[in-house]
Amino acid sequence: MAAPEFDIPEIKDDIEVPKLREGAMSHVKSFPAARPAQEFLGYPGELADDWKERALGKMGDLLGKYRSLKVFLDACVHCGACTDKCHYYLGTSDPNNMPVARQELMRKVYRRYFTTAGKLFPGLVGAKELTRETLDEWYNYYYQCSECRRCSVFCPYGIDTAEITMAGREILDHVGIGQKYTNEILGKVIKIGNNLGLPGPALEDTLLGLEEDIEADTGVPVKMPLDVKGAEVLLITPSADFFSEPHVESLIGYAKVFHAAGTSWTLSSVASEAGNFGLFQANYEMMRKVAMRIRDAALELGVKRIVVGECGHAWRVAYSFWNTLTGIGYGADDPFSIELQKQLDHNYPQPQHICELTNDLIKSGRIKVDPSANDDLVVTFHDSCNVARASRMGDTPGGQFDIPREVIKAVVNNFHDMADGTIREATFCCGGGGGLLTDDLMEVRVKGALPRATALTNVVKEHQVNFLALICAICKAQFTKVLPKYGFDMSMVGGVHQLVSKAIKLD
Amino acid sequence: MVYAGLFYVATLVLVVGLAYKIFDYSRTPAPLKIPTTPAPTTKPGVVYRMGKEVVLFESLFKSNKWIWLFGWLFHMGLFLVLARHLRYFTEPVWFWVDIVQPFGKYASIMMVAGLAGLFARRFLVDRVRYISTPSDYLMLLLLIGIGLSGMMMTFVVHTDIVALKAFFMGLMYFDVQPLPQDPILLVHLALVALLMLIFPLSKLLHAPGVFFSPTRNQADNPREHRHVAAWAARLDQNN
Numbered sequence: 001m002a003a004p005e006f007d008i009p010e011i012k013d014d015i016e017v018p019k020l021r022e023g024a025m026s027h028v029k030s031f032p033a034a035r036p037a038q039e040f041l042g043y044p045g046e047l048a049d050d051w052k053e054r055a056l057g058k059m060g061d062l063l064g065k066y067r068s069l070k071v072f073l074d075a076c077v078h079c080g081a082c083t084d085k086c087h088y089y090l091g092t093s094d095p096n097n098m099p100v101a102r103q104e105l106m107r108k109v110y111r112r113y114f115t116t117a118g119k120l121f122p123g124l125v126g127a128k129e130l131t132r133e134t135l136d137e138w139y140n141y142y143y144q145c146s147e148c149r150r151c152s153v154f155c156p157y158g159i160d161t162a163e164i165t166m167a168g169r170e171i172l173d174h175v176g177i178g179q180k181y182t183n184e185i186l187g188k189v190i191k192i193g194n195n196l197g198l199p200g201p202a203l204e205d206t207l208l209g210l211e212e213d214i215e216a217d218t219g220v221p222v223k224m225p226l227d228v229k230g231a232e233v234l235l236i237t238p239s240a241d242f243f244s245e246p247h248v249e250s251l252i253g254y255a256k257v258f259h260a261a262g263t264s265w266t267l268s269s270v271a272s273e274a275g276n277f278g279l280f281q282a283n284y285e286m287m288r289k290v291a292m293r294i295r296d297a298a299l300e301l302g303v304k305r306i307v308v309g310e311c312g313h314a315w316r317v318a319y320s321f322w323n324t325l326t327g328i329g330y331g332a333d334d335p336f337s338i339e340l341q342k343q344l345d346h347n348y349p350q351p352q353h354i355c356e357l358t359n360d361l362i363k364s365g366r367i368k369v370d371p372s373a374n375d376d377l378v379v380t381f382h383d384s385c386n387v388a389r390a391s392r393m394g395d396t397p398g399g400q401f402d403i404p405r406e407v408i409k410a411v412v413n414n415f416h417d418m419a420d421g422t423i424r425e426a427t428f429c430c431g432g433g434g435g436l437l438t439d440d441l442m443e444v445r446v447k448g449a450l451p452r453a454t455a456l457t458n459v460v461k462e463h464q465v466n467f468l469a470l471i472c473a474i475c476k477a478q479f480t481k482v483l484p485k486y487g488f489d490m491s492m493v494g495g496v497h498q499l500v501s502k503a504i505k506l507d
Numbered sequence: 508m509v510y511a512g513l514f515y516v517a518t519l520v521l522v523v524g525l526a527y528k529i530f531d532y533s534r535t536p537a538p539l540k541i542p543t544t545p546a547p548t549t550k551p552g553v554v555y556r557m558g559k560e561v562v563l564f565e566s567l568f569k570s571n572k573w574i575w576l577f578g579w580l581f582h583m584g585l586f587l588v589l590a591r592h593l594r595y596f597t598e599p600v601w602f603w604v605d606i607v608q609p610f611g612k613y614a615s616i617m618m619v620a621g622l623a624g625l626f627a628r629r630f631l632v633d634r635v636r637y638i639s640t641p642s643d644y645l646m647l648l649l650l651i652g653i654g655l656s657g658m659m660m661t662f663v664v665h666t667d668i669v670a671l672k673a674f675f676m677g678l679m680y681f682d683v684q685p686l687p688q689d690p691i692l693l694v695h696l697a698l699v700a701l702l703m704l705i706f707p708l709s710k711l712l713h714a715p716g717v718f719f720s721p722t723r724n725q726a727d728n729p730r731e732h733r734h735v736a737a738w739a740a741r742l743d744q745n746n
Contacts, residue, residue: 017634019633020633020634020637063535064535065535065536065538065736065738066535066536066537066538067532067535067536067537067719067721068537068541068720068721068722070531070532070535071532071716071719071720071721072720074528074710074712074713074716075710075712075713075716075717075720076710076713077643077710077711077713078635078638078639078640078643078710079567079574079578079625079635080571080574080628080632080634080635080638081566081567081570081571081574082570083634083635083638084571084634085570095634095637095638098634098637098638100638101637101638104638115708116708117642117705117708117709121642123641124640124641124642124645125640125641125642125709126640126641126642149543149722152543152722153543153566153569154566154567154569154570154571155566155570156560156564156566156567156570156578156713156717157713157716157717157720157723158543158560158566158717158720158721158722158723159720159722160541160543160722163541284538284539284739285742288742319729319730320539320540320541320729321539321540321729323729323730323732323733323734324538324539324540324729324733324734324735324739327733327743329729329730329731329733330730330731330732330733331731331732331733332733333733334733334735334740334743336743336744337733337743349730350730351730388544389543389544390541390543390544391544392544392545392546392548392727396548397544397545397546397547397548397727398545400544400545401545425543425544425545
């Protein structure tokens, strides 16, 4: 089913804050999940009669489990600092895409049922009854948020709309309103092991084919091992790396890095997915279930290190949550985690990002690169939102900005950053993150990419940039689809390890 | 006497309400590490980050210079004014309160100017107008009312400050004394009591809230330390 037609926003000289247009995006609704997808995840197949009790019950449950939700719903003073920070507001002018207004969709219900002021004076404090229409609004606008956390950087209390969006989606799931895209993918990763639903034998075939391609191309027998017990490194990468362009070029890059460094490594057929769409709902148990595959694979294969490929939200889950969810990391004293933590090599961070690994190898001279191999390119780098604002690389804060840039600068000679205020912690989301990377949300995706496309246009004009380097599978898929609408060639998009792949010297 | 009762009730609501909220925030777990990065990796680093946030409004400064200017003027003005007011509750007056006294008098101008700026933004900026509720305007008017009535007494029509101090010292020692019956003073005190009453029930909870905000008060060290909430740890036992 094709999404309805819409106007592509015009790129201006600078990112402009639009006048608000109420209801501008109220027609956009992601396809809802069908009954089997819902029920497989343990959610109701459709809206039941007692939906209101269920919704409020779930909300109370989440308020008791997540301090973030409780504090964030109380603390907002409507100062307006976030109102011009969301790429979806900048691209659509719909006031409900201002972070505070998106939060307010839930906050007014919270006030009505969970606060004294809202129970006594609902009109005064903007408290509202929970109605069927409220649920529709939630479904509309909590699926127009990519959970990128840009608003949380600028909020004086650090209110993170992502936490509220996640809670909103979780409540919707629990009353029987799920999103087709996210919930079907969660089903696939739980049933089969990856988001693409790619079974083990197909994966094996693909990897063999890639090995042949690399050997034909370079004359070097670079391997892509699968399920090898006793390998040093287990590589967990988004399944898009196995099949999609330009993702696969980065997978080839990782393989070449391991080959050149002489490090034994393996992929896993059961943990063949770095992505964890459990993050996109507030569902801790779901996220944990998806992450447990990786712990199980690490124990089964007996690996010493766990390395994560280029994927933004996956790196957030891996870096920030794996230790909590599954004990992949250090510093545990509980029996659940100690077994795995003893197995891991304490000379390396666990988990480690592929950019951290490659950067260390380049810096220490264990792999050699020739940046002139990329002399046809003028490169810029897009900080992926989850990497930038919800994780780290290296030992010092901000390493998540510097390490990918160090890798890029080692393998290319021409690099230019986009404008300040659009990179590093202030980076704009690609527009397709957080469970929005689906064709039925194309209008949101295209319009949400406007701020990034504007910054890119400027660096292209000024420095003739012809390559946008990325470290996220969702960014890669989103930009190849959406940047052409703004007049860019989709081949200008690719991974950081696609650049490494071209520059690395193999023996 | 009405005002004595009013202030006992208001103080009780403020103290018990805030204590309950703080207890409620601290007992609610934060099951995941969610600091907005780049974030400090150590506890002292977190204290430094929080300090900059609370004293300088660092994130707001990054965000919007106008809101920052008005917000900071108001809060710093309010802080100095409150510090100055300690002279009505202490005997002998602490030495640093005497030092603050002249600054505190003029800080009221900062405070009201900041509030006026914030009020103007509420109806001048379309985005802020859209998100404003009636209580947002009323709360600013309440604070402006407190500021202006206080300034009237500081700069225009003085009240009997000795008798006022006797009234509040009396309240503190449960020995109620008469309150001077100046209309401006009565308005000022009624508005203050109202503010104390709504504080723990309203968005004014941003004051304790900021200290409990997980995106600001967590250290960025999830790879080095396993962080597990009690309800989440129970899941591990099933494996």
